[in-house]
Structure formats: structure tokens, C-alpha cells
Amino acid sequence: MNDSTVDTIRTLVVLGSGNVAVHLARSFVQKGIEIVQVYSPTIDHARQLAEEIACRYTNRLADLHDADLYLFALTDSAIPEVLRQRSWEGKLCVHTAGSVPLDVFKPFTQFYGVLYPFQTFSRNVPLALDEVPFFIEASDKNVEQQLFQLASKISSRIQLANSQQRQSLHLAGVFACNFVNHMLAIAENILKQNNLPPESIHPLIGETVRKALIVSAEKAQTGPAIRNNTEIIRKHIEMLRDKPEWQKIYTFVSDSIYKMYHS
């Protein structure tokens, strides 16, 4: 065991004040981990989170306190920027990003890792973290063990994933979260434009997801595209004539559905 690391992580500095920072900070505090300080380049944002969890805050990287772990809950591009602004030698640095490789930390310290929560966070939507899968990657076995132990305090679903797997998780998440949401937004818009109550689609959405989770989405596919019902497909594309970007989505998603089951 190296002197520069500790056996059990008891104190954190949180860098960032966005949705991931807020949700992780709240959960860690609840589980007895001490957040000693919050850093954000925008002092008001740092203060807001710090007041909620009763800790100090700063917008100056030179003023960071000592802690067992520095949690970089920052946007992808901010991570290397913040790293370049001071020395991190001997400190344990961990980020939470899907698409930032582990070795972003390599030039700056020998102890580092990733703690990636595979979930969508909104500041004001409460969320139980204990069912959220956390994917861990670490510079060495010792750090890996420490991150496992730390993450286990807030979630029961901890797994290893290397940087390439984590990128794939992020990509899968774009389809399953961001793109699913956009399909729902288009559906809502179509209903509104035709004076139909948006909530009339809720049972269909609920059942679609319920079935996909039970039998797998690949097996649950239905609709005109998988049956190659060209008459309906043509009619639907015609109905979308005022929305060329939705027509393209209709066309290419239908093509992709057909190809998944007929090639």
C-alpha cells in the first residue's frame, strides 16, 4: 500500500456543481462520507451546492483543501482544463464521465480512476441511486478496491468497465435515453397538433417499455416497418410533409428496423 493513498476513502472534494455532482454529493453525505469542499469556476454554483450539503466552497483551484479523493464531476472538456491548472501529484483523482478515457489523469498523478453512474440526472428530480449501475475503472488494483468500497455505499450495482466499454455504454445511453426521449417528444407534438390529449399516449409508452424490458426490445418489435407495410409507411411520410427532419427519421428508422429482422 502506497503512502499517498488511503485504505478507506472518508473525505471528498467535489469539483463541479452540475446534475451529477449534486446527486452524488447528496448521496455520499447521506452515507457518512464527508465532503470537505465544493469547487466550481462559478462561485454562486459552488455556494449553492455547498450550502445544501453544509461544506466549504471555492472557485479557486489553488485553494483546494486536502481530501482522500478529488471527484471530477465536470463536463468532458473541463476535466483536462482543470487538471492543467494546478498540481495533483500524489492525489487520488476520479472522474464521472462516460466518454473521457481513464488516462486523461496519467500526466498529472499516479492514483486515478473513473466512477461512471449509468443514469440520467436532473437537478430537481429525486432519484434513488442504490439501483443505478456504477462502472469503475482504476489506475491500479488498490484504487479499484477503494472505489468499489466507496461506490458500494451509495449503490448495490458496481461493475468494472474499461474506457472502451464505458464509451459504448455512453453511446448505448444516447439511443436508450436521449433518442428515446426525442421519439416521445415528436409523438407529443403530433398529438398536440391534432388536438389530442398528450397523456393519451402514456399507457402505450408504459407498455412499450414494460415489454421491451421483459422479452428484450429486439424480440418486442412491432409496427409497419417490421411488417414492411409500405402503404402505411408511405402515408405516414406524406403526413409529415411539413417536418422534413421527422420524415428523415421515419424513413431511416423504418429502414433500420426492416434490416434488423430481414438480413
Added chain:
Amino acid sequence: MNDSTVDTIRTLVVLGSGNVAVHLARSFVQKGIEIVQVYSPTIDHARQLAEEIACRYTNRLADLHDADLYLFALTDSAIPEVLRQRSWEGKLCVHTAGSVPLDVFKPFTQFYGVLYPFQTFSRNVPLALDEVPFFIEASDKNVEQQLFQLASKISSRIQLANSQQRQSLHLAGVFACNFVNHMLAIAENILKQNNLPPESIHPLIGETVRKALIVSAEKAQTGPAIRNNTEIIRKHIEMLRDKPEWQKIYTFVSDSIYKMYHS
């Protein structure tokens, strides 16, 4: 009140043996509506459903029994085909299709309507119909009332929708059900290809839908496309290089997300 119609619908002939026919037939029988006969061009299919609900069956349209209502739970193209094969004069004919106009029946009888359940049905996945929105359209006020009364036996959410609105419901349903499911199928595939457990995406899917239903999908949008994070978008498209049809989806859905919030 015309002699050829009845005040309250007590008996049905079900034409069709697919998922919609099965689910509606089961529900009506449970609520005391008598199904006197099931018709399907494939006699084995007719027999299978008829045995489950204990009624007669046939594959010959000439042998149809008398009933208060003939429920055309058939594919879109089969509805006019079946109509052409015998006389329906004076009979109450009702279909269940999203994209077939009401007046498909007009040349054949003066009493007709539509009973469109806005839901996805799988034969072997049990489903509570009482929360399913049913959209009704009818040849006249009397039929409309009868259909309201009939549908109210199996669902608490009955509404009127004209043929154009029903087509829009169907189109919205393709986005919210078929296309959402395909996004999930792509996500599952990406995880499998990278040796990641498919169920690790379930909490993300659940939360995505939960948020969309609470705050509306349009307001719940997150991800690289709405932030116009071109670096991530470029990387993701590069990761999909072996799947040109998924690359197209990624590109055009991202474009459409951006346009929804920046124009």
C-alpha cells in the same frame, strides 16, 4: 331509433384472430358480452381463439351468425377485402384500425363505426385494458352512443376521434412505440457487442420514461445533440462505422433534436 340497430350491444361476431382480436374478445367475454362466433380465413386460428372463449368459429363468411355488432379486428388491407365478400346490409360493422378511415364501411352498410384501442398488444403478454384509451368514431349519434356504452365495459378512457385524428394517433404511436423500441434494440445490441450486461441499461430506460411522463419529453431532453457537443457526436458516429443504418439514425435524430430547441 332504427329497427336495424339495437339499443344495447349484447352479442358480437369477432372477425380476426390476431393480437387485437384476442385481447378484445377476452375482455368483452369477461364483462358479460357474448361472442357468438369467431371468423378467420385460417380455420386453425379461428378455432384457437374460439376454444379459449368457448364460442363457435368459421372460416366461411357465408356462415356468419347474427349478432348485434361485427367487430373487424383485421389487418388494414383485409378489412375492405372481407367487406367485398358478402352482404353487410343493415348490420353494425366496426373496425379497430388506426389508419383505416371510417367510410371504408360506407358502401356496404348504413351502421358503422371505429373502436381504436391506443395500445400495443402481444398475444401472450397479459394487459389491463381498463387504462387503455379507446378512440371512437361512428356513422351517427346512435351508433356513437352504443359504442361508448360497449367500450365503457372494458375501459374507463373513451374519447371521440375523427379519422384524421386517428391516423395521427397511429403515427404518434409509431414514434412512441415502434421507434422507441428500435432505439432500445440498438442500445441492447451495442451493450452485447461490448460484453456488457443488457440489464445494466434498465434503470436508465426506466428513469428516461419516468421523467418524460412527469415533465413532458420536450422539456426532458438531455444529451450531446441538444448541447451541440460536436466532439462526442463525431466520436459516436465513428464508433458506429460498421452499422451505416445506425449512423444515419444517429445523425438525423441528433439534427432533429438540435432543430427542436434552436430554431
